[in-house]
Amino acid sequence: MTVTLADVAARAQVSPATVSRVLNGNYPVAAATRERVIQAVEELDYVPNGPASSLAAATSDLVGILVNDIADPFFGIMAGATQGAMGEGGTGRGEKLAVVCNTGGSPERELMYLTLLQRQRAAAVVLTGGSLEDPEHLAAVTAKLARLTEAGTRVVLCGRPPLPGAAAATLAFDNRTGGRLLTEHLLALGHRRIGYVAGPENRTTTRHRLEGHRAALAAAGVAEGPTTHGGYDRAAGLVAANELLRMDPELTAVVAANDTVALGVCAALRERGLSIPGDVSVAGFDDLPCAVDAVPALTTVRLPLHEAGARAGRLALGTEAAPPDGLATIPAELVVRGSTAPPRA
Amino acid sequence: MTVTLADVAARAQVSPATVSRVLNGNYPVAAATRERVIQAVEELDYVPNGPASSLAAATSDLVGILVNDIADPFFGIMAGATQGAMGEGGTGRGEKLAVVCNTGGSPERELMYLTLLQRQRAAAVVLTGGSLEDPEHLAAVTAKLARLTEAGTRVVLCGRPPLPGAAAATLAFDNRTGGRLLTEHLLALGHRRIGYVAGPENRTTTRHRLEGHRAALAAAGVAEGPTTHGGYDRAAGLVAANELLRMDPELTAVVAANDTVALGVCAALRERGLSIPGDVSVAGFDDLPCAVDAVPALTTVRLPLHEAGARAGRLALGTEAAPPDGLATIPAELVVRGSTAPPRA
């Protein structure tokens, strides 16, 4: 059958305890003995039984990364960076198995994965992206995270606002400022009739970006234009653009929930024969790789997804100290490209 | 401390075995008893210890999905679909924890994850996307998969050619035909000087697509144009386009390794003031969501990523029977859009 630690011990003529010690490298072992053990391990092609170690040691090397949509590069980039940060620090020993779990934005699945990770006695859990604002769900997540924390699982929030009552290191994106900068830019260009394609309702990301937008309008004394809510996908942008134009045919600019939605908006405008930015300016959010390939290239707000993800990974590993008060706000940066210009006179 | 099965048993006034039985639902238990147990579980907020169950039962509910680049929607879409297929079949019991592991295209990391998954006694492993053609690495992977298979882990290959000697259900993309269709399309349009931006060397996907391209040229008696190798990212396309044009300034069409690379090619052409498809036609591969948003929209080859991923998930779960001989070839479909047109006379 499968090779066990006892087999290795027998072959190396030492006790199981000694084998365990050289494998974990957390206890002094004579060099000669270690050699023999290592050789036996290789000869037998021994692979430790993870569940058994986890059970005995009451910890595992599993790290869970929860994402809302794995097919969306926004999450893919962050998750990839997080997973990359795990690999640092030598091979083999102490290596963490960083795995990503796709919640699809569903609260049930989020909780389910958290439970599954709790069951596996995960070493750490990273929650990425905006969260649902439903109080009931928030309470459930908070409770679950508390349970995880007290069981020794490190919890970190990446690209998500802090959760009151949860002892989690948090890396929050400054979506509000990003939203404000974008609209200020449009305002400075001379736009006064700006449509807004918001993301799904009840999501922190949606709300914060919209708040920034409104703050900019309010500060400039400009009335809010038409606003719609929808998904974070291209199709949502297509639908919304037509809806917005129906609500106000005089629109000179459209701000989208993110770059993907913005591309949908662009497609809809083109279909109607409107030029960008000649007839209508369009702006996105996130600065995903696709933003620069749009024609014209998309004006957007850059979020340092890669850096944030990597940092979250280090926090999960305990390699990096948590920020003061457990919260770091990641700045958002306006990136002006060709899709925005002054409105037609 | 943490609640154990014994605590639940004590509270429900039954034996631990009975609790285990109602939790796993694989053995008859009196309705009244079950009720009491369930109530105790809820009152105590009991969460089973995964490692302990896995150790005792010698299996786990972990399913690993290996991808080359999680930030690439090509993999994100497949992985998401695979993970989605896991969720079907009720909640809770028998639920698999599908997790995605990012190898970054590195053979060492691929092997490392396979070992880690082996350690966890994973229920199944899904390898997605093209593989490296290095004989040594292939042998190592084959050996590792054999070890996994004999330990009861189901292995499925998705979007990757079959591995001789591995008892793995395989869903292979027909990259060769896809490549041929694309070049035939260009040939039919009248192109005779076609540049090719291939993917990384030593990868099955790269080789198959290129073979299809060459087969089409050979069948038409047209000489092969300049060819370069590079990554699967946008930057590779930028560099390659300039290189190709240097090698043959009279080029009238460029075929790229995939859509992302094609977008890079488009960007480079635009920078040089060349129009698409007026001066040069461009084609991609995969039909990722971004392909349709390019201007002009990209002619490409559609691969049913979602379907393939979902099917891989069912195979991993054992919900679907393996295809005859363990191999199914997934067809590729030509999608003609605006980025290709007859060459300028």
Next chain:
DNA sequence: CTGTTAGCGCTTTCAG
């Protein structure tokens, strides 16, 4: 239908 009894393979005091 339910309880008893052994382990699963590894880690970890506690002695030597």
Next chain:
DNA sequence: CTGAAAGCGCTAACAG
């Protein structure tokens, strides 16, 4: 520095 022994929490025969 090394060995012996006692579990970690759960499952799976085997009896009743």
